[in-house]
Each structure stands twice: as C-alpha cells, then as structure tokens.
Amino acid sequence: MENLIGWLVAAPLLGAAVLLCGGKRLDRLGHWLGTLLAAASFVIGAVLFLDMLGEDEHHRAMHQHLFSWIPVGGFQADVAFQLDQLSMTFVLLITGVGTLIHIYSIGYMEHDERRRRFFGYLNLFLAAMLLLVIADNYLLLYVGWEGVGLASYLLIGFWQHKPSAATAAKKAFLVNRVGDVGLSIAIMLMFTTFGTFTFGPVLEATGETSEGKLTAIGLMLLLAACGKSAQVPLQSWLGDAMEGPTPVSALIHAATMVTAGVYLITRSGAIFNAAPDAQTAVVTVGAVTLIFGAIIGCAKDDIKKALAGSTMSQIGYMILAAGLGPIGYVFAIMHLVTHGFFKAGLFLGAGSVMHGMNDEVDMRKYGGLRKYMPITFITFGLGYLAIIGFPGLSGFFSKDKIIEAAFAKGGTEGWILGLTTLLGAAITAYYMTRVMLLTFFGEERWRNAATRSPNAPSAEPAAETRGEHAEPHPHESPKSMTIPMIVLAFGSVFAGGLFSVGDRFVHWLEPVTGHDHGDSPLSATTVTLSTVAVLIVGVSLAWAQYGRKPVPVVAPRGSLLTRAARRDLLQDDFNHVVLVRGGEHLTRSLVYVDHKLVDGVVNGTAASVGGLSGRLRRLQNGYARSYAVSMFGGTAVLIAATLLMRAV
Amino acid sequence: MSFPLLTAMAVVPAVGALVTAAIPAAQRTTAKWVALLFSLVTLVLAAVTLVRFDPDSEDAYQLTESHAWIADFGVRYELGVDGIAVVLVALTALLIPFVILAGWNDADPPASSVHDKHDKHVKHEAADEVVTQGRWRPTQGFFALILMVEAMVILSFEATDVFLFYVFFEAMLIPMYFLIGGFGDRAGQLSEEETATQRSYAAVKFLLYNLAGGLIMLAAVVGLYAVTADDLGTGTFSLQQIAEARASGQLDISTNTERLLFLGFFFAFAVKAPLWPLHTWLPNAMGESTTPVAVLITAVVDKVGTFAMLRFCLQLFPEASKWATPVILVLAVISIIYGALLAVGQRDIKRLVAYASISHFGFIILGIFAMTSQGQNGATLYMVNHGISTAALMLVAGFLISRRGSRLIADYGGVQKVAPVLAGTFLIGGLATLSLPGLAPFISEFLVLVGTFSRYPAIGIIATVGIVLAALYVLVLYQRTMTGPVKAGIEGMPDLKARELTVVVPLIALLVFLGVYPKPVTDMIDPAVGRTLSVVDKQDPKPDVPAQDVEAAK
Amino acid sequence: MNPVNYLYLAALLFTIGATGVLLRRNAIVVFMCIELMLNACNLAFVTFSRMHGNLDGQIMAFFTMVVAAAEVVIGLAIIVSIFRSRHSASVDDASLMKL
C-alpha cells in the first residue's frame, strides 16, 4: 500500500510531461487527460486515506523510500515520502479541490487555444504541491516548494502577451524567492545543527539544542512561510497574481499553494514549541496580516482582488493559529481546509460571474445579477455565509475555534490576539457583504456601462476571442463550471460541522501536531456570542453603506485609508520606490563602475605603458652623438656601480 | 602497458583538427561532418574512460601514463585522472559535439579567414605544407580550432605534471584567441569594421589577460622547480612525487615561498575562472564571439581554471591555500553578488549570460575554498552543471540571436507567441541558471551553500542572497524577450529546427536527469574530494547535536 | 720618472678623445677623436708593459695600430660615401632614422 504514495505525485507529473511535450496532437483531448490524472491522484489519495483509517491512530504514518538523492559525505538527502494525518489532510484537499478545478477549467478555458498547456501547468502544480506535502525531509519539501512557485509563475503569466500578467508572474516568483532564501537558510541551519534535515530526526532532536538556534531556524521558516502564504511583509504579490486565469486564483492562490506556509509551520511545530520568540513572531505576522488583508479587501473594487485581500486575511488567521502552538495547530489546519472549500467556491463563483459579464472584474459595474445566474448566486452566497462565519456553516466553526484559541493563549497577549481576531471577523463580514451586495443586489449597473472603464484591469483574452465589447448579456455558466461550484458549496456548508462534531478533526490530527486546550479567560459560549455579534455589526454596516443607497459606477475618491488600501496600503509604492528604483540605480552605477573602474584599471595600465613607451622612445633621437652620450654615461654608471659594490 | 586511453582522447580531436583543416575549401559540409565525427569518437572514448574508471579504487590517479619528456626541466609526460578530472573530461567531450552542431553554419563565408593559417600554426605543421592549400577555408578552420581547443582542454584536465598542464593551459589560448577574434555572430549593432575592432579588442583582451596570468604562473612554476630541485636534488613537476615528498617531509617549502608560489598559481587560475576583479575580459569575449565559442569559453575552457584551483592550488600548497582562504572567499562572494547585479543591468543578451557566469564561478570558487566535502563536491558538480546549463541557455540564445540578427534585449518581445518551443527551451535553460530545484544546478548550488555555511555562516548567508538576484536577471531577461506583445521584426520568426532541437533537447534531458539522480556523478567525485580534503587536512565541521546520536539515545 | 704619470696622461688623452666624440659634429673629427682614444690605450699598454717588464703590452700596441689602420680604411670609405650622397660630413645630419 505504501508504494502507492509515490503515484500521488507521479500521476499528475506524468500528465504534465505528456501535455507539455506532447505538442499540438494532444490539443483535442489534452484537458481530459489532465483532469483524468488529477482525478486518479485523488482516487489514490482516497484509497490511502481509507487504508490509513484502518490503522490505529498512532501508527498511521506511512513511509516510502524511493532512492538516495544527494549522497555526499555527511550530507545525505533521499527521495523519500512520509504520509501522516497532516499530509493526508492536504493530499485530499489538494487532489479534491484540484480535480474540481480541472473540471471547471474545461469549460472556463474552452476558448483558449493554449488550453492543453494550461492543463499541463495545472498538473505540474498538483505534482509539486503533493510533493511538498508528502516529502519526508525539508530538502525535498524545498523542491516542491519551489515547484509550486514555478507552476504559479507559469499560470499567473499564462497570458504572457499581457505585460501586466508577465510582470505579475515575475513579481510573484521573485517575492517567493525571497521567502525561499529563508527556507534554504533554515535547512542549512538544520544541517549544521542536527547533521540532517529529515523531519523525524530533526523534530526529535529539538530538545537537545539551544533555543537560540531553534529561534533562528523558526524565524527563517517564518520568512519562507511569509513568502509563500503572502503574509506581511511579503504579501504584495498576491494581489497582482489575480492576473492569472480565475481557476488558478481559486486553486493556487486561495485553496492550496498559499496555505503551504501554514503547513510548513505546523509541520515544524516541534521547533516552534521550543522557540517561544519565534512563535511570538509568527502570531504577530498573522495578526498584522489578517487586519491588513481585510482592510485591503474592503477597498478593492476588482472582485478578484477583493477576494485576494480576504484570502490574505484568512491565511493570517491560520498563521496566527499556528503561532499559538499546540492549542492552535489543529484549528489552523481545520480553517485551512474549510477555507479551501469556501474560498475556492467564491473564486469559482467570481470566475463564473466574469464569464457571464465579458470578463468585467469591476464590481461597480455589476449589480442585480442574482436573477441572471441563480446557481452562481446560490453557491456564491453559501460561500459568503461560510466565510463570514454564519453560525452552522463551516467557516463559523473553524474561525470561532481560532478566536477561542487566541484568547486561550492567555495573558495580555491572549487578549490582544483575541480582540484582533474578533475585529478581523467584523471586517470580514463587512467586506464580504460588500462584495455580495455589489455583485448580486442593487440595480443593474452594467446596463449602460457598455465600454469597460479604463482603469479596470485589461480583461482575459477569452474576451477577444468572443470579441464583443458591447453591453454584456449576463448568463449562467455551463455545467462543467457550475457542478464544481455546487460541490464546493456543499463543502463550505457542511465541512465545518463534520469536523467539529465530537472534535473529529482534533482527534485526527492530534497524534501529529499534538493538542491542548489552554485556559481561555472567556467561556466558549461568550466567544461564540461575541463572534456572532461582531458579525452582525459588520454585515449591517456594509448593508447601510451599499445596500440602501445606490452605488456610483465610478469609485468615489474615498477616505485616505481607502485610497491607501486600494494601493495595497502603499506597499507597492514602497516596493517601487525603494526596491525597483533603488535597484535600477544600483545596477546602473555598478555597470558604470565595472566599465570605468575595474576595466579602467586594466586599460589604464596598458595606456600608461604605452605613454611611458612613447616618452622613452623620444630618447632615440637619431643623433649618433647622443647615443654616444648614453654609452658614455652608461659606462660611467657601470664603473661607479662596480666600485660602489666594492666599497659597500 | 594498456591502451593509452587518456592520450587517445586528446589525440583524436587533435587529428580531427588536422584532417578538418586539410579538407579543401569546396567541401565545407564534409568538413563539418568530419569534425562532428571526430568529436563523437572522442565522446565515445570519454564514455569508455568513465566505465574503466573505478571510483572506489585506492590510488589517487587512474589510467595513468608516464613517459620521459624534457628531463632537463624535470618534466615528464604524465597523465592520470581522479574522479574530478574524469567527470570534467567527460563534460568536455560531451559538450563539444553540441558546440559543433550549434555552430554548424556560423563560420560559413563571409567570415574572416584567419584561422586558416591559424590552425596551421596551432597545428604546428611545417610551413611548406601550407602551400598546397592556398585558399581561405573559414569553416574548416573554425571547426579545426574547436577540436584543437578540445584536445588541449582535455590534456590539461588529465595532466598530473604541473609543467605539462601549464603548457596546454597556455597553448590553449592561441586557438581560443583566433576563435574569438576570427569569427563573430554577425549580430553587432555597429558597422562591419566597428564590430571587427570590437572583436579584435575582445580577443586581445582575452589573450593578454590570460597570458599575463599565465606568465605570472610561469614564474611560480619556475619557483616550484627551484624549490624541488633544492630539496630533492633534481627538480620535478610530478604532482604525486611532490605530494609524497611533502608527506615524507623530504620536501618542505618555507611558509613564505609556499605563499608566493600559491599566489602565482592562483592568479592565473583566477583570471581564467574568472574571479572578481579579474573578470572584465569575459563579457567582451563572450559578447563578441559566436555563441558556440562563447559556450566553449564559459562552459569548457574556464573550467580548467576552477579545476586547477582544486587540483594544483590545494594539493601543492595546502597551507598557503588555507592562509589565503578568507580573502578568496570574500572575493568569491563579491563575484556572486556583483556578477548577478551586473547581469541585471545588461542590455546585451550574451553579456548578460557572461555576467551570470561570473556569478556562478563565484559559487564554484566559494565551494572549493570552503574546504568542506559538501562545498567541494558541490563545486565540482557545479562545474559540470554550469557547463550544461549555460550551454543550453547560451545556445538557445544563439539561435534566437541568429534569427533576429541582434544581441540587444530591447529588440525582442513576445517571442513565445511565434516560437513557443524556442521560448520554452530558453525558459528551461534560464530556470536551470537560477538553479531551480529539480534541475541539476540546484543540487550543486545548494551543496556549495551548505558547505560554505557550515564553516562560514555569514558568507554562506550573503551568498544565498545571490539566488534571488539570479531569479531576477533570468526572469527579467525572459520577460523582456519572450513575453508581452510581439515586437516588430519578431513576427514570423521560425521556431527551432531539427538540428537545433537535437542540440537543445539532450542538454535539457541531462539537466533534468542530473537534477533528479545525480548519484552516479557524486559517486565519482566524492572519493576524489575526500582525498583532496585529506591533503589539506580539513574535516567537515561536526553538527552540534548529531540527530543520529539523539536517535540512539532514545 | 714614475711611469704612473704616463697612465694619467693616457687617461687624460682617452677622456679628451671621448669628449671629442661627444661634442664634435664632423664625422672625420669624431673619427679622429676615436683614433686618439685608441692611441691613449696604446700609451697605457706601453706603460704597463714597461711596469711589468713583459712585452705583451707592446705587442698589443702594435696590433692596436694595425686595427686602427683597418678602421681608418673602413671608416673613411663609409664617411666618404655618405659625404658624397649628402654633401655633408656632419654626423647630426645623418638622422633619418629615429624614435
């Protein structure tokens, strides 16, 4: 059974290879092949899952050792897999949601002549992501880590002919690279500290070494997580990443890849538990990001960017939870899973809306769409309720647990975190309601908005293929797209309950992550009530603002905060001024230095020799007598020198 | 005495050069095929060597050959390979056929016909023989020179006699010089003779730089002779003899002398490698020469420099090497960052790759002087991987340039739209260059970093920053050339042809294979590296909490 | 009288000759100065010969004279030919080749 683990990765990898190398021949059925292999790997995952359930909960981890990868002296890296409950959770999420999104894409990418390649990239992503979660050592994880980075690079930049897309892709990769530096340094630290970087031994040995080293490792891991999971300060790429096709945003930039950071931290729990300072850093990052993202979410008029902001903020929740240590890990993962469902659902919904609206993304040009695309409306609606944590839906359970855990951290820290999370919940309710209202309620602002507003991001090329810029005719999307949405909607509704009843999820993960309840200053019910309360506040605020009065098609100038938020809270400006400009100056001056200084020295020496030569040859003035002089002088010197030698 | 495999490996291409050069002007195509054939034969021989080579054997050098040569100079014709050399020889033999294939049409007239007499001279043929073949044969010359370079490079990898090594290390410059100066990719932005001037400037710069390095090394070589002559009675250049003599304490070099000699050797290798601040010849040389030649320079010839550091600097002067390590490491790190930053700032594709190479050589040298098994394994592996990846990237770039007739990045855009395969291969080459996990360079780079970090954490961390910059220059290059709207002059650009694919695909396949399963190579290198380290007697730093012990404790 | 004085004289003559070579322009005069230097040498030879009481020095002197004669032949030939083509015997005029 364990030998199946490898196939989890192999199947999609095979698909990617075939689709990308296959060439035009595969254009017609390429997407089916891709979907099939994604499904295959889901099935394998499911089989392994059932097998795992059979085992007693402490011996569920499975291992598969393929071959020795880099055997160099003391440095032994293997290609080996470890599939425990934590990995399994991810495997199911990835392959499940992945497969759905493959199906969705069949319809969504129908009109794109490069659809085969798109599916190739999707498979590549699945392979890398699965490798990331089933690797049994950090180096192999690193391979998956960068692999998903590559896949996301390729997919964000899928419409390469759009400069904006190409730039966004590059930005995403670069920012991720910064995170990767953290990961690789962390691995080096592990190697120098423990002489290995395999999960088992490393996590076992954490007790033996100094807290300082562990803190260093922890911080480096956190840096990596920030890059991949778009946490402050490395969050800037996620918004731009929305340039990619919507299914990509749903799969990579909502459900799976961006949560890799959470996985990393949870996986390395042992290290963080032993390094409180690192944990504090983690929770801080989480807390900041969850507010930061939420604020951005409130300001964006681009539906996908608004959702991106929300993603950031939700992952902030998870990171925060993971930072809480054993009290939080489980809920981090649980929220991760539920979020996977409803956020993917929301994105697919958004995609469906755009699909029906000539790829218009500006919510101010939507409105009243509920009667035109009912299925989308319902599924999206359910996702909406889930994310704002409407009691009974999955988001409610997971987020509520995190808030409890935050308080349970105890002390002032606990209070701060708890209140932050509550505030976050309120804002979430606010901006999601805003999205909902702008899109599906209110008057139909798209009616006379024939030409798209200039400031809206240029649309996906599928539009050109359909080639109409006239007034949109909103319509429901094809089955291939709606079915996945429906399935996800089910997930959004029931997953939470399913997990929480009888703490199933806690028991499932406990053997891996460990769990304790902490001592919350507030009773569970108080927390729940306050959650509901803030929820209501948020919703009603939003309704007051967007539900009652008509929404202007062109965005009002808005408050200072709003304007800042529209520009990702000035993060981009910072990047531009400091990094881009500064970098350009640096490189330009270096080029100059290299040419004038380093090279100059060389050419200079040559020149000076030439000059010297030019001066010396003047002595050769053609007059025999002057030659005689030099000879005479030479002799004199010769004699003098000889005598001198004797004298001294 | 068994079949002299190592000599054969050098003789075959040398003969090939003569034959190729002798082919009459008319049969240009024949010349190409002959050259390719000889390079392939060499490749086969290299394969045989790999098989015959036994990684686990006890003796330092295998397949050795030894004949008297210049007794008065204490010089013997001594060949032998250790795990490092054998791998690099294989790399050379492997790359040359691709270089030849890639340069298939680069030297067809009109091109300056320098080499004609030139390889004449390189071949050391009696002058009157030339009379029989008066006319220009640029193509023949081009391929003859390439083969000649191959022969000399292989010999310098195999030589276990310092003098013998030096001879080919220097002689190699001449054919290279004519390859650089004699053939340009007709992609200059300037007029014909402006490019010609640029080219000859580049060629002269290349030659003088390396000659200067070589001459300084010559002084050190002479010094080495004097030293050995003093202590051993008769001067010798044989690596093994010297090593044994040092081991037995029979030969002991005073600290200062050793340091001076070391510097003499190192300078030459640092120029060749090239190490900041001695690098400025490389961008000119790579920028002006045709892409195959550029590949020859950076992927093959320059490796001799780094290889020689590993074999000669460390093994002849272990103490001095340790003494110089801090400075060298700093220079290496500067190379890494500096090269990468300049690569970002380049407007010319080939110069960009050149600066990227400078950055990579920084990594290699870093690995060598980190004096850890990971570092040196990584460095050696890096030489191989960098050879392959740069070849892939540069050759594809060459195909691109030859299509558009320009080296300026600004002249490109949206290529992926018209030539997706070209763009794809280019991207893979680029990803290899930024050492993406799963492709070969990642492994070597990571090993180098780990190796450095485990002994010099600070330097290791700075060097790690280099990987971000690498991503920057590669992706910027890709974005500007391949993506975005199709630029004027790009429309209707043909995609890769069969010949070009046969060049690129195997290289990429190799990159992937070595990225996933480098074990065969590392198994070759590891023992040799271990031996080198024992010569400099350095052990890897121990982890402070070896996890195994912890396991055991539990 | 002390033979050393002859040596001083010889040295003096030699120096005069050398100075002449350095100062005079006319090729013939320069040449004569060189002859003077040679004769200074002769004087030195003879003096030393006398001091050491062996004849080597005197023999040397004879040979020097012969050589000087030979030099005259060659020298005058060259100088005359150059004079005929340039109508000047100044060594400074003959400076086509320089730098």
Added chain:
Amino acid sequence: MSAVADPVTVHSLWTMAAESPDKFKAPDIEYGQLSPTLIVLGAAIIGVLIEALLPRKARYGAQLFTSVIGVAAAFAAVIGLAVGDYGTSKARVAAEGAIAVDGPALFLQGTILLVSLVAVFTFAERRLDPVAHGNHVDSFAAQAAAVPGGEGEKEAIKAGFTTTEVFPLLLFAVGGMLVFTSANDLLTLFIALEVFSLPLYVLCALARRQRLMSQEAAVKYFLLGAFSSAFLLFGIALLYGYAGSVTYGRIADVVDGEVAEITPALAQTMGNDALLLIGGAMVLMGLLFKVGAVPFHMWTPDVYQGAPTPVTGFMAAATKVAAFGALLRLLYVVLPGLRWDWRPVMYGVAIVTMLGGAIVAVTQTDVKRLLAYSSIAHGGFILAGVIATNKQGVSAVLFYLGAYSFVTLGAFSVVTLVRDAGGEATHLSKWAGLGRRSPLVGAVFAIFLLAFAGIPLTSGFAGKFAVFKAAAEGGAGALVVVGVVSSAVAAFFYIRVIVLMFFSEPRADGPTVAVPSILTSSAIAIGVAVTLVLGIAPQYFLELAGDAGVFVR
C-alpha cells in the same frame, strides 16, 4: 728591470717573436682544433680572389658556392671536434693559449655556422627585387661607391652590376665571430671583435633600396662601434696593467691571488683593485654594446632598420650569439673571482634591458625597429641566464641563443618578402590584413612572433623557461619576476602585429608578398622547423647545451 724580460713572464703566443733568434721556438698550432675558423677564413680569402679574378657574371655562382661549401665544411669540422670529445673531456686551450676549444666554444661556433649558412641563403636571394634590365638582383647596392640616385648608380644598374663582395665580407665576419666566442686572451678578443665588426660596418652600407638610410646606419654603427671598442681596449689595457698579462687564465689567477711568484711590479698593481674593477667594467661595456644591452643599445634600432634586411637578420642572430659567447667566457673564466662585484651590476643591466626593450617596443611602427627592440628585450632575458653564474646558466644561455637566433633569422627573412614599390614595406600600417591576403606568410610570421612571445610549444618558451629556471636556481628570483612582467609587456606588441595581420582589413595599396626562390624559402622553413622542434621536443638540444656547459681554463 731589463727591457728583455725573463721567459717566465713571457709565455703568450704574441711575445714569442721577442725572443732572440737562437732561442727561437716555433709556436705549435693545433690546426685541427682551429680548423673551423681556418676553413671559413680560407673560404673568405678565396672569395676575395674570386672577386679579383673571375668575370662579373661568373662571380655570383662561384661566391655562393664557396661560401656555402666553406661554412658547411667548417660546421662539419665543428661536429667533428664535438664528436671527438673536444667539447668535453679533451677540451683545452689551443694556439699557445690564444684560443680555447671547449664545449661552449664548439656549441656557439656550431650555432654561428648554421646561422651563417642560412644567412648566406638570404644574402643570395635574387627573386624578390623586380628584374632590373633583364637581370635578377639581390638586396645589395649595384655599386656601393656610386652616389644614390646618381648617374653612376643608374649605369651600374643598367650594367647589371651586383655587389658579390658581400659573400667574402660575410665570411670574414663569421670567421671573426668564431674566434670571438673562443678567444682565450684579451688581445685575441679585441682582434676578433674588430675582424667581425668591420665587415659588418661595410655590409650595413650596401642596401640596394633606401641607400641613404643604409649609409646612415653604417656610419652610426661604425662610429659607435669604434667608440665602444676604444673603451674595450682601454679596459683591456687596465686589466693588463692589473695582471701583467692578457691571458684569461693568468688574469683569473691573479684575481684569485693564486699566482706562483709575485714580482714587485705585480704586487704593486695587484694591490690596486681600481685597475681591475674599472678595466673589467670597460671590457664588459664593450661586450654589452655588441649584445645591445640597455643603455648601450641605442645603435640597434637604427642599424637594424637601415641595414639591408638579410644583413640585419645575420647581425641580429650571429652577432648576439658571438657577443654572448665572449661575455660568458669573460665572466665565467676571467672574472669569476669578481662575481660579487659584477653580479649586482649585471643584475641592474639585465633588468633595464628587459623592461626597456619591451616597453619601448610597444609604440614602434616599423617592423624592423620592432624586431630590433624585441631583440634588445631578449638580450635582457639571456643576461638573466648569464647572471645565474652556474652550469645550468651557461647551458640555458647556449640553448636560448640557439633557439633565438633561428627565430630572428626567420622573422627577418619573412620581412624581406613583404614589398611594395619602394622595396620592402616595413611600416606596420602596411602589414594590415596581410594574414588574410597571404595566409602562409601570415601564419609563418605569427609562429615566429609567438615564439618571441614565448608561448608554450615554441622554442621561445623552452628557452625562456630554461633561462628563468637557471636564474631561479642561481638565486636570482627577482630577475625571473621582472622577466615575466616584461614578457607580458612584450606579448602585447607581438599580439598587436598578429591582430594587425589577421583581424584588420587589408589596405587597398597594401604591399604584395614576393614569391621567394628556394633559398629564402628554405631559410624560413628551417626557422619554422627549428622553432617547433625546439618547442615540442627540446630535450636532445638541452642535453647538448648541458654537456657543453663547462669552460676550459
């Protein structure tokens, strides 16, 4: 004391005559061991007779024949002596101590003779200059006495006169050089010097083209040469004054204070080191002038440029060999006792010579001047070997001289080929693109340049390595470093020429490359062959030079 000195102090060949007839003892001359010199000089005399007796038309052939046979025979004789171990075990002082027959002497004589043989070929070349009035002409003036451009010259040319005297002149010069390298007393040294200098002065004046420059070269060479020989002579006088003898061995003994019985006079002069030092310095100066060492080098560029190129080639090659031969002998046989005095001085000379030659050459624009400066720089390298003051030093110098002389001769022969309307086109700018227009010439010249630059696998490298190695062993490490630096500088201008020949566009009015007869071609071919053989498999010749490394005393 009596004017008739007692026989003890009278022992040199020259003073035999001073004996009263009854005691007359005929000097015994080892003709066999002197045969090389005798043969060459004999051939020279025959050459003179030919000039006197044969009709004009017949002379060229006859002269060529005589010279070739003479030189070849002399070379054979040298080989004979060498085979007869006269270079090693049987090495001795011949002709009453006037001539030394030992390893270095034979090796250098052999080299000189081979070089001269090749030089004879280049002298005899008659294909390069355009046919004048139906007769082939060589590179020598039709009638040296005729005024340049004057009527006389025109008639001479019409009449098809040629200066076949060059052959005997060459032979006399060679004879002088042979003696020069083996002279074992100062008088012989001086005579030999003059014997080979005087013909060279004349030869310099004989160019067919650019006669003004040729004559100027001659006059400069002559005046400066005479000037230097005057110094040499005075130096000899002082040494004689110091040691009371002109024989090397005797002087050496006196210097080392190992003389049997010391006459009061000797005691007095021996006490006066000034004599020794000044004398030694002046003799050195005379030799350094011939070697062309800075600061006694200034004649070299002008003379090399003005003289007819075959003569230049001969001078550059043979003179250097002879002069270094004499220098070695002087320093190793006469003044070893003074090593600690002259070594530092020579050190300085070597350094300025290497650097000066290389640096000034960088900005030269005329091929012949360029080669002149390069020969100066090489002189510096050889001096480095001389300074090693050990056996390796001697053999290294011998080897270097052998290798270098052929390269030089070949290079100058190539120069004779490149011509335009005004004769040889020696200005560098005219050489642009030469390698493209005529690959063969370019290739060959490139080989020579690379050999000059000391690129491995050429004789230049082997020689340079040998010299530096010896210097390093002789504890002159600094010289090696300077040498390396100056070679780097030198490399620059050799490369410049190659770039010019191959990487720059040929000029429309560029020179043509004359197709030489077998004579020059063979000269060049020999040059290339030697360059490559000594480059790739030098061992045999190194051994040869190694065995020849010991001076007899």
